[in-house]
Amino acid sequence: MKFKLFLSLLFSALILFSNIAFSASPKTLVFSAIPDQDETRLKQRFGDVAKYLEKQLGIPVKYVPVKSYAAVVTAFRNDQIQLAWFGGLSGVQARLKVPGSQAIAQGVEDPKFHTYIIANHSTGLKASDEFPKGVAGKTFTFGSKGSTSGRLMPQYYIEKNMGDKVDNVFKRVGFSGNHSKTIALVQSGAYEVGAVNFKVWEKEVEEGKVDTKKVSLIWKTPAYPDYQWTIRGDVDKAWGKGFSDKVKAALIDLKDPDLLGRFPRSGFIEAKNADFQPILDTAKSIGIID
Amino acid sequence: MDSVYKHSPSWKVSWLFVLLAGFSLFFSDIEIISLEPWQELKRLFMGLLTPDWSNLSEIGEAFLQTLSFAILGVAGGSLIGFLLAQIFHWRWIQVTCAFIRAIHELFWALIFLQIFGLHPLTGLLAIGLPYAATFAKVYAEILEEGDRSALQAVSRDASRVSTFFYARLPDLWQHFKTYTSYRLECGLRSSAILGFVGLPTLGYTLSSAFMEGHYSVVWALLLLFYLLIATIRYWVRPALLPVYIIAAPFIIANDSTISFDNVQRFFTEDIIPAPILRGDSLSESWHWLSDLLLNQALPGIVNTVILTQIALVASGVLTLLFFPLISTHFFKPAGRTIGHVLLVILRTTPEYILAYILLQLWGPSMLPAIVALALHNGAIIGHLIGRYSIEVQLRVDASRGLNRYFYELLPRLYGQFLAFLFYRWEIIMRESAILGILGIATLGFYIDSSIQELHFDKAMILIFITALLNVLVDSLSRYLRGKLRLRTNVDCRARNDYCTAKE
Numbered sequence: 001m002k003f004k005l006f007l008s009l010l011f012s013a014l015i016l017f018s019n020i021a022f023s024a025s026p027k028t029l030v031f032s033a034i035p036d037q038d039e040t041r042l043k044q045r046f047g048d049v050a051k052y053l054e055k056q057l058g059i060p061v062k063y064v065p066v067k068s069y070a071a072v073v074t075a076f077r078n079d080q081i082q083l084a085w086f087g088g089l090s091g092v093q094a095r096l097k098v099p100g101s102q103a104i105a106q107g108v109e110d111p112k113f114h115t116y117i118i119a120n121h122s123t124g125l126k127a128s129d130e131f132p133k134g135v136a137g138k139t140f141t142f143g144s145k146g147s148t149s150g151r152l153m154p155q156y157y158i159e160k161n162m163g164d165k166v167d168n169v170f171k172r173v174g175f176s177g178n179h180s181k182t183i184a185l186v187q188s189g190a191y192e193v194g195a196v197n198f199k200v201w202e203k204e205v206e207e208g209k210v211d212t213k214k215v216s217l218i219w220k221t222p223a224y225p226d227y228q229w230t231i232r233g234d235v236d237k238a239w240g241k242g243f244s245d246k247v248k249a250a251l252i253d254l255k256d257p258d259l260l261g262r263f264p265r266s267g268f269i270e271a272k273n274a275d276f277q278p279i280l281d282t283a284k285s286i287g288i289i290d
Numbered sequence: 291m292d293s294v295y296k297h298s299p300s301w302k303v304s305w306l307f308v309l310l311a312g313f314s315l316f317f318s319d320i321e322i323i324s325l326e327p328w329q330e331l332k333r334l335f336m337g338l339l340t341p342d343w344s345n346l347s348e349i350g351e352a353f354l355q356t357l358s359f360a361i362l363g364v365a366g367g368s369l370i371g372f373l374l375a376q377i378f379h380w381r382w383i384q385v386t387c388a389f390i391r392a393i394h395e396l397f398w399a400l401i402f403l404q405i406f407g408l409h410p411l412t413g414l415l416a417i418g419l420p421y422a423a424t425f426a427k428v429y430a431e432i433l434e435e436g437d438r439s440a441l442q443a444v445s446r447d448a449s450r451v452s453t454f455f456y457a458r459l460p461d462l463w464q465h466f467k468t469y470t471s472y473r474l475e476c477g478l479r480s481s482a483i484l485g486f487v488g489l490p491t492l493g494y495t496l497s498s499a500f501m502e503g504h505y506s507v508v509w510a511l512l513l514l515f516y517l518l519i520a521t522i523r524y525w526v527r528p529a530l531l532p533v534y535i536i537a538a539p540f541i542i543a544n545d546s547t548i549s550f551d552n553v554q555r556f557f558t559e560d561i562i563p564a565p566i567l568r569g570d571s572l573s574e575s576w577h578w579l580s581d582l583l584l585n586q587a588l589p590g591i592v593n594t595v596i597l598t599q600i601a602l603v604a605s606g607v608l609t610l611l612f613f614p615l616i617s618t619h620f621f622k623p624a625g626r627t628i629g630h631v632l633l634v635i636l637r638t639t640p641e642y643i644l645a646y647i648l649l650q651l652w653g654p655s656m657l658p659a660i661v662a663l664a665l666h667n668g669a670i671i672g673h674l675i676g677r678y679s680i681e682v683q684l685r686v687d688a689s690r691g692l693n694r695y696f697y698e699l700l701p702r703l704y705g706q707f708l709a710f711l712f713y714r715w716e717i718i719m720r721e722s723a724i725l726g727i728l729g730i731a732t733l734g735f736y737i738d739s740s741i742q743e744l745h746f747d748k749a750m751i752l753i754f755i756t757a758l759l760n761v762l763v764d765s766l767s768r769y770l771r772g773k774l775r776l777r778t779n780v781d782c783r784a785r786n787d788y789c790t791a792k793e
Contacts, residue, residue, distance in 0.1 A: 039498035064408065066486030070742045071403060078407035080546040112768055138322065145742035174654050174729055190324040190653050265295055288743050290564050
């Protein structure tokens with residue numbers, strides 16, 4: 001009995017490791033995306049994008065869902081994914097960790113991205129061009145801890161305008177996890193004020209998912225660069241010379257409005273690493289990147 | 291008071307803990323933040339009436355993954371634990387194991403995620419490593435306390451291996467089996483929870499469904515999970531185990547690879563404190579460290595201790611309320627069945643999931659964490675004490691009702707109750723730390739934040755501090771138990787119960 005058990009254990013260990021050895025040269029291009037909204041629909045959102053890329057590139061392409069922003073960066077660094085739809089901050093972090101990797105494409109909207117500060121109507125805060133200093137003392141939620149539009153930029157602008165750390169400005173600071181959840185929490189009043197990606201807000205308002213009698217936009221941050229596709233530098237070695245240019249072309253050629261709606265963007269344009277310098281500077285100034 | 295009567299040490303210690311908890315309550319944050327928490331709770335229970343099985347393939351996949359990680363992790367852990375138990379008298383093995391045990395599976399998962407990424411090894415090690423350390427300790431205890439009389443019949447020329455297999459193992463086999471199968475149940479809970487940090491197990495689907503308020507899916511998952519645990523003795527059979535162990539690697543396999551450069555880089559770069567890596571001056575390094583200690587470790591420790599002390603006393607109070615529910619001294623069989631069902635549900639639901647649910651409903655204050663920890667731990671100890679109470683023989687003319695509770699049973703069971711509660715102390719602290727990942731400002735919050743910001747050096751220091759805190763509480767608990775002479779009779783069943791109480 002004991003011996004059998006031992007044998008089967010040994011056997012299963014062998015299988016596990018042979019599995020590692022055989023898959024040492026990945027032929028499938030694996031990509032992922034930061035889980036920035038409704039997590040139950042991630043596979044649905046990006047599964048079809050994988051099919052599109054497969055058709056354009058002529059190699060197998062697979063999407064893997066990942067639970068957190070940091071995990072996408074880690075997977076990219078570990079070469080478990082070679083291509084990723086990153087936020088501004090996660091992209092900068094990833095490219096710092098993987099020298100040679102390149103930002104290749106961004107959404108048409110991304111060079112001028114915004115964060116919306118939204119508030120529950122019980123606060124009485126109204127939309128304005130000036131930073132709404134009335135947010136002081138309210139409860140406040142960011143999106144994910146690693147988000148650009150849901151954390152980095154709003155924190156920067158709030159601290160700049162209020163002249164104090166967010167922990168001191170607000171009565172309570174939370175992290176909702178993603179943008180859809182931020183909207184839901186501010187709408188239900190669980191938090192009085194929140195910071196949300198403007199594209200997700202506009203999409204959810206358009207789809208009628210937001211009760212604008214309960215929650216509304218009160219302030220918009222100045223523009224900053226955000227999401228981008230980043231690819232590892234060593235993909236040309238694995239799939240042949242010029243591969244990353246092929247991926248770039250396939251992304252910029254993506255015109256299907258249904259697929260673009262998954263991001264949601266109106267199209268993709270070229271991007272380069274230097275475009276995201278402002279994000280790096282901001283991240284350094286608030287201490288997220290040393 | 292000038293009285294001849296002196297309070298017992300147990301009495302004093304109990305009140306000391308109650309006072310500490312009351313004092314902590316002043317510094318804790320126990321607000322309900324949501325504006326309409328009850329409406330959300332109503333929606334949650336409506337989901338119970340309409341469980342949604344429509345996405346059966348996804349649910350089935352999540353369960354297969356949960357089972358496979360649990361079975362392989364526990365099997366590997368028990369094998370290594372068994373080997374370690376043979377050399378557990380070495381001091382450094384004991385210390386290493388205590389330290390590994392002090393770090394929660396979820397923290398291990400967060401660490402291994404950085405090393406192996408999405409490879410299944412992440413989940414296997416996250417369960418296997420801390421379980422191996424626990425198995426080593428408990429197996430060693432079983433070996434130590436086992437009956438040695440069979441050894442006298444063994445020839446002196448017999449080798450150590452055959453002596454072990456012929457003279458010791460047959461006698462102890464039942465104990466090993468009971469404890470290992472109990473750990474498999476824990477393994478299932480651990481495996482389910484790993485989904486919260488991104489493994490493809492139950493927690494992944496559950497947290498995603500919860501995030502979007504799909505409560506019907508949440509209940510479908512939870513009901514299946516209860517069923518799985520309730521039927522564990524029917525599907526875990528010695529003859530079937532090899533089949534499971536062979537099948538499981540195929541289920542958890544995915545095509546991600548391990549890069550050894552990465553493993554190396556993790557140890558030589560990622561977790562080396564940034565000032566050392568940059569070659570900062572001593573004063574700059576000190577500034578980095580003191581910033582970490584003062585602004586993250588210290589508030590984290592304070593909140594973890596506050597939450598632990600309140601949850602510990604609340605667990606005790608709930609235990610005292612729960613145990614009569616399943617005791618023959620108070621209820622007829624029909625009433626006891628209801629009690630049993632309630633306690634089974636509460637102790638089967640992992641406290642992390644319980645806290646997660648309450649947190650979604652009430653917002654991220656300490657209140658949901660306290661309630662979750664108290665319900666889960668109260669149900670576990672309540673179940674054990676309830677069983678002990680049944681063995682208490684009362685006189686035919688013994689008082690009834692409250693008098694029976696306070697004058698007959700409680701005094702007889704109180705020592706046992708305190709012993710179990712102190713055993714859970716360290717576990718409650720480990721859980722308090724981990725609940726920070728959900729947004730309560732305990733150590734887990736700061737660890738998770740550091741990891742999300744990719745500052746693994748800071749995360750490792752904070753995890754190290756968390757482990758130290760656990761080891762400290764564990765030895766304090768051992769000291770108190772010794773002082774109060776709480777563990778007096780060690781018969782075989784009591785041992786198993788202690789293991790249950792101790793995980």
